[in-house]
Amino acid sequence: MGGAVDLLLSRMVALQEELEVTGDPARFFLGTYLRTTQAVRMALDDGRFEDPAWVAEWDVDFAGFYLDALEAYRLDPDSAPDPWRRAFGAARTLPPEAHVLLGMNAHINFDLPQSLVRVIPDDEFADPDLLASRERDHERIDGVLASRVAAEDAELVRVGGRRTTLDRVLAPANRAASRLFLRESRRKVWANTAALHEAALRGSGAYERRLGQLEALAAGRVADLLRPGPVLLRLAVHGFGVTLPA
Template sequence: MTAAVDALVARMTDLLDPLQRAADPARHFLGTYLRTTRAVGAALDAGVFEDPGWVSDWDVDFAELYLDALEAHRHDPAEVPGPWRLAFGADPALPPEAHVLLGMNAHINLDLPQSLLRVIPPRDFADAGVLARRHRDHERIDGVLAARVAAEDLALERAGGRRTRFDRVLGPVNRRASRLFLRESRRKVWANASALHAARVEGAEAYARRLAELERAATDRVRDLLRPGPVLVRLAVHGFGVTLG
């Protein structure tokens, strides 16, 4: 792993320890994210990405949006964006996998487009070759995440996830669905990042307006996931990601 990713893993570990001691439900998403970050670090070491330096910078920047929100919520929940307020404020009695789903949804839909803009400056959006490399590395992350789905499913079961015999039979189906949802959301994320970039070029006011639209859409999606009923059905109908009009 790069030094920057090593430092990120250390920060995550420091934040996770007290959450685990307190049995705070936020530990479920952070624990999953920590393991995923280590997997990204291993992929960097293995030469999976075309531009490992850029991926390392992006990985750290993206994670810090979540970690900053997590720490801010401990001081004043009103300080954090809507999707994170709902995710962090969810019923602690929800199963671990529900807390992970809420965190993933808030982080991917709201934070990921913003992070892409922070690590892809306007000059890179204007360079077709550079932008294509960024897009390919963005898609390669799917492979890292997909490879983690089965292991994370097992980790959540060990953490107290609710698994009936029927759930175990459906496990392979649910894992395939998870991979499809991740791919679908990342396609939408790239489109949303492009929309935010167009607003950035237009000016600060236009960017703020589009970012507010994204936050509202991401908040509505987390709120939908919190409604009672079959979550996978709603994801199949509405998708995992959101789209800026």
């Protein structure tokens, strides 16, 4: 169990070192993700999940969507999914926190439902008790993420994040807002996962159409994430996640 996550961490560390050398702004999201994955690794060791073996499998599969997109973009930008092209192609002059939000949007709103569909087989979707267990472990990740909010905010300041006097005053509210919209987005992810699974049961064509809708929705969030103003408070009110239409 731990071995697969440790290999994932090694892959992330190697990529992070490359991005640091070139000054690629993708290093900001990868750094955040690396530290979060280390926290998940500790939570696995601490027995915080109902099915740690499944969570470890899911953690590695989920991260693969992002790492594969990053490596694909570096070779050929057009080969990456639209939400990731927008994240990786964002202006280098944006503050670190903006790059992190763009990465979170692509990875949570677009990648996460795909990964859950892949690591929850059809028979588990058909088993209400087992599916409920999977959902509870999915929600427990929120606790790991929430525990990182303050430390990640401090890390973004350290690497050059912009903080006005108003930002410093709003810091406690922004941290609370971050925890709120992370929970909100995960609820929507679970609903989108069910929608993708239902589409997959109808065939690859139906699945690809739904995935295309999800890709467009996640790409469409970018403009709002980059709109001037207190973005974290705005997300807490209006939401960070996307919802596939019925």
